[in-house]
Amino acid sequence: MSVTDQDIKYIEKIVEEKVRKVLSERKKRMALIASKGTLDMAYPPLILATTAAAMDIECSIFFTFYGLDIINKNKNKNLKVPSLANPAMPIPLPNIIGALPGMTSMATMMMKSWMSKVNVPSITELLDISKETGVKLIACQMTMDVMGIKKEDLIDGVEVCGAAGFLEFAAEADITLFV
Amino acid sequence: MKKDGHKIDQVIDCRKLSCPLPVLKVKNAINQMEIGMILEMIATDPGSVKDIPAWVKQTGQELMETAHEDGHFMFLIKKLR
Numbered sequence: 001m002s003v004t005d006q007d008i009k010y011i012e013k014i015v016e017e018k019v020r021k022v023l024s025e026r027k028k029r030m031a032l033i034a035s036k037g038t039l040d041m042a043y044p045p046l047i048l049a050t051t052a053a054a055m056d057i058e059c060s061i062f063f064t065f066y067g068l069d070i071i072n073k074n075k076n077k078n079l080k081v082p083s084l085a086n087p088a089m090p091i092p093l094p095n096i097i098g099a100l101p102g103m104t105s106m107a108t109m110m111m112k113s114w115m116s117k118v119n120v121p122s123i124t125e126l127l128d129i130s131k132e133t134g135v136k137l138i139a140c141q142m143t144m145d146v147m148g149i150k151k152e153d154l155i156d157g158v159e160v161c162g163a164a165g166f167l168e169f170a171a172e173a174d175i176t177l178f179v
Numbered sequence: 180m181k182k183d184g185h186k187i188d189q190v191i192d193c194r195k196l197s198c199p200l201p202v203l204k205v206k207n208a209i210n211q212m213e214i215g216m217i218l219e220m221i222a223t224d225p226g227s228v229k230d231i232p233a234w235v236k237q238t239g240q241e242l243m244e245t246a247h248e249d250g251h252f253m254f255l256i257k258k259l260r
Contacts, residue, residue, distance in 0.1 A: 051203070119200065133203075
């Protein structure tokens with residue numbers, strides 16, 4: 001019995017359908033890196049991650065360097081907005097004034113009051129929602145060692161791993177963002 | 180409750196809430212509903228005009244109706260899966 005062109009076409013069609021089915025059933029994935037420890041930079045990864053989870057997109061956030069402060073339970077309630085070298089402040093501040101003592105707290109207070117006026121959840125609320133909706137929070141082992149942060153300093157439900165652990169997830173991601 | 184002939188099974192109020200809360204609340208509500216049921220959501224966040232259709236498309240639900248009145252946005256969503 002010989003294989004005809006028709007047989008090959010038939011097999012190709014079946015394989016193509018199977019592949020398409022597997023691809024369409026696979027959940028979309030998003031891999032985020034949170035590398036900044038300021039209040040304004042803590043929001044974007046958490047808002048994107050919680051929304052992704054609501055859209056049935058599997059999501060992991062890799063917290064590295066100063067981004068670890070977002071999941072550090074001793075620090076994440078006091079993240080601040082820098083008043084220095086921030087030309088995008090709604091009330092433009094010359095750097096020389098931004099450098100004065102107390103200006104960082106003032107900028108932070110201003111931002112917190114705008115955020116609560118329009119009912120944006122707080123960082124800790126967003127972290128709770130993230131965990132409830134299955135967003136994977138990953139702390140970078142190497143930066144924890146560098147900065148002397150222990151697992152006990154982090155909020156509950158955080159995984160700790162290195163770059164390879166995160167990249168394994170990110171390699172299959174449809175969206176990858178560095179914040 | 181009936182609206183334009185549709186039987187509404189649940190209503191959620193997302194007025195005065197900002198991104199990402201309206202989407203998260205819709206997701207939560209839909210999770211607790213059964214297939215075929217209809218959810219009505221009311222929001223004031225202008226972002227929801229684009230966000231809710233995007234969410235519906237991504238999650239495979241059906242957006243049956245939208246309306247805009249006095250700064251309020253209304254969405255009727257049918258749970259399909």
